[in-house]
Amino acid sequence: MSRPAKRSLGRRLARPLPLGLAGLALLALAVLAGGWREAAGAYLAAWLVLLGLAAGALPVAVALERFGLRVHDHGEGEIALSLRRLLGLMPAAAILGLPLLAAAPILYPWIAEPPDTPLGRVWFTWAGFSLRVLAYLGLWVWLAARFRDAPTGPGDGRTAAGVGLHALVGTLAVTDLVGSLDPRLGSSLEGILVLTAWSGLAFAAAILRAPEEPAPVGRGRAVAGQDRLVPLAVLLALWAYLHFVQFLIVWSANLPDEVRWYLARGGWSGRGLALAAGAVVLAAALATLRPGRPTTRVLAGLVVAVHVAEMFWLVTPALRDRFTLTGTDLLAALGVLCLAGALRPLARMPHPWWTRGAGTRRVDTRRAGKGASA
Secondary structure (H helix, E strand, O other): OOHHHHHHHHHHHHOHHHHHHHHHHHHHHHHHHHHHHHHHHHHHHHHHHHHHHHHHHHHHHHHHHHHHHHHOOOOOOHHHHHHHHHHOOHHHHHHHHOHHHHHHHHHOHHHHOOOOOOOHHHHOOHHHHHHHHHHHHHHHHHHHHHHOOOOOOOOOOOHHHHHHHHHHHHHHHHHHHOHHHOOOOOOOOHHHHHHHHHHHHHHHHHHHHOOOOOOOOOOOOOOOOHHHHHHHHHHHHHHHHHHHHHHHHHHHHOOHHHHHHHHHOOHHHHHHHHHHHHHHHHHHHHHOOOOOHHHHHHHHHHHHHHHHHHHHHHHOHHHHOOOOOOHHHHHHHHHHHHHHHHHOOOOOOOOOHHHOOOOOOOOOHHHHHHHHHO
């Protein structure tokens, strides 16, 4: 290796190496504080937040590509650029999902139980679970690489297939990773509910990351912040509706196992989170009457906090039979954050081979964003 190459490698490792060591140290402290099973559950919840930032950005970026880019003659807006940067987290999320395969026997009790059916002997095994998770992560990395660049034209034909594949992969992944943790809830809405939460999380994070675009001028100009607040409010309303429908079906049917699933997520912490989430949804709906940039950013920060807590609300009661945030959860979340920061510059997504032809050009997103802002 030449001397310039060594210097370049050293610069690339200067920041990731301390972050990676800090992340490993924080995870080790989480194991010491709560034990292997508690730490594994906290790691899973924190990893779902990281995965949600990347996977949730995918359908929103696709929707902007299909319906939003036509208003920009010179490229993308700042929100679209921010969403595509979040797609860059997918390789790091895929790498950090691999330790869950080793932790699966202590997280999922059904792995140790002998299956009763021929299909179960293949599906409900550690090997089957591992192959499925690897397939989910591989397909998500493929989709993220496919949609990380702006489209070359309005009719490239990739949007419908991308959304459909994401919905299929996401529903199966949520069932395997989240639903099978606590089999007391047999809801067909859980997959689409978590996917909607991920989209809201990613869009809110994109609002916080993106700089403000210049206010539009001329006849028919929109109120500053309205183009970001209204989609955020719609995602929140859809997410709240799915939660309400699932809760209503379970409670009205008086299903004992499903009711116990909710009771494990109740208590003061669960009720406080529900009230906070309801207040955020109501505030977003009211804010659409008087939109503004500061209001949109404050709501986006609250939405991120609610969805992060929701991932722990979904996961940790399966291991503790109650919802509460502990020091183990905080250590695991900080550890995943440090590891994600360490892995992102190292896990470069290769440019998709199917976009290297002469008929496809890669769009410079920075230049496109400047053109859109202009």
